[in-house]
Amino acid sequence: MKTYRHPLAGDVTTIHALETPDDAREAREWLSEHQPRSLALDTETSGLDTFNPGHQLRTVQYGTGDVAFVVPFERGGAFADLARTVVTRCPELVIHNAAYDLLVLDRHGVAPLEAVAPRVRDTKILAHLCDSRQDFEGGIGISLKPLSAWYVDPAAPDTQAGLTAVFRSRGLTKATGWAGIPYQDETYQRYAGLDVLLTARLRPYLERELERHGIPDTLVEFEHQLMTICAAMERRGMLLDVPYTEGLVDRLAADTQRHTERAARYGVENLNSTAQVAQALLGMGEELVDRTPSGAWKVDKGVLLDLADLDDQWQPRGTRRPNPLADAVLRAKRAAKWRNSYAVAMLDNRDAHDRIHPKINTLGAKTGRASVSDPPLQQLPSKGWEIRRAIVAEPGNVYFSVDQSSVELVVLAALSQEPRMCQAIRDGRNLHDFTATLMFGDAFTKHQRSLAKIAGLGTSYQGGAATLAKMTGMPENVMRDTLQRYARAYPGVKRWARGLQSHALSNGCEIRTPSGRRLVLDRDRLYKGVAYLCQSTARDTMGQALIDLQEKGLTRYLNLWVHDEVLGTAPKAEAAEIAQEVAETVRMELFGVPIGTDAEVYGKTWAGGYGLPEDWAPAA
DNA sequence: TCGGCAGGGGCA
């Protein structure tokens, strides 16, 4: 056993790194002697790609705020047994970012997610509920190192820098270091042990903060349940149609090359270099108008679509002679994006059974919204079917989807209690039609209806006439008139938004969601409170729905959570019925305003909901 | 070689 003394916040802590089976016996004796009611726990692995075939669980560490034990799980035998004992027997485990470690422990056979999760306290969840802002937003962030530096010991992150240096001295990089560094390395062992000490010490500080802010225990429990539900979805994953995806990669590569060559004819070597594209366009006699914040010429999709004479559906508008370079750049960039960010990412992230396991971060955004990465399945193109076609159901199964109808607008109505808006929703009226009637009278046109829709969304984000005009391509005075009409139609919304801001100002720029979540606003951006409350509350309604689904045993059909939608798979014969059951469970009322849901069965691939042509459907 | 920034583009 190697034993290190590690200074931490003025104390001397102890890190024991186990090396022999005798050490494992000694560690067991410590457990029987102390009978700890609660232990902090952490793992070190070969990388973050938990489900990739080569993934390895290297060490399991546990301990208190004063002593940590590092167990080389990778050596098996008595070490693996010891790790299993701690994970399965300890009454409470404190973990930072538990979703990751729980899935690692599950995947490597230490203990199933369901057996451990109910005993876990996740300090990352606690930190998010204390203050969800990132460091650059004036918060501390929710990563272990900055939190520890703030609450425990400013010198805490030093070991991390030391480990990076050790990687380099051994010819390893950040990508290869975690798999390649020998267990015996002192810096590695100290680093592993320190994370446990920090997690254990962090916990009481965070709980005091929760208490101080009056964050309800029910919210803490809610987030732990949600984390567990989403970890199970992540473990289940989704099946990839590998031959299709490989073909797609090839087709997109060919597209990229073809359009890149077209662009090269006009002197553009690097498509992603906006400076080159701008210079070439200017050289062709085009006039550029917009600048980026730093003063460079703006040549984004909006600018290029105009120059290429295409509308936002990429159809010819017939208003000018299309600029061929703009057209080539648009198409080359889109093909490259689809290829690299989506198709290749799916192939790279698959496990030995061709399943992908996108990481679901249940508290990804500061509003609490979940985010999905590796691969980013929340961001797949929704206008085309090509990318989503790569995701297929298991034989005999089909995809289904259940979504909440206009949830953010319904939440806006419920929070503001705008009487006419609430009543219209209760009466089951189409909200945009109803709004258009209030704004323009019974004989409103299709165009006026779309204005009503834009005004609704624009208001929940607190957008101004100028921005909305730019987004929609409509004149600014039209948008100004539209927003005025909307404000007159729903005076309660504006009143509520104003009250919210002044209330925030007198409360240290802080607002609370109905669930008790604390959201901190930038003093100069109090208007954001409206969007935050709508987004965060909408998220919590779906979160509650997921917990309700769990209680009914329906989450076993689910694969993914995409904000106001859940995606699932079920046996073909039962899919419609299960989707209906899910839709009924997701349906709820918020302050007397109903949140409606829609269910749809997509078929054998996710693309079934996105206009998949019959020739491209998978064979039966 | 790596990290950070800028610019861009995908979604709800």
Next chain:
DNA sequence: TATATGCCCCTGCCGA
């Protein structure tokens, strides 16, 4: 006074 929100991830470019 008025302000469009929240994410993930890519490439190019520059400096350490």
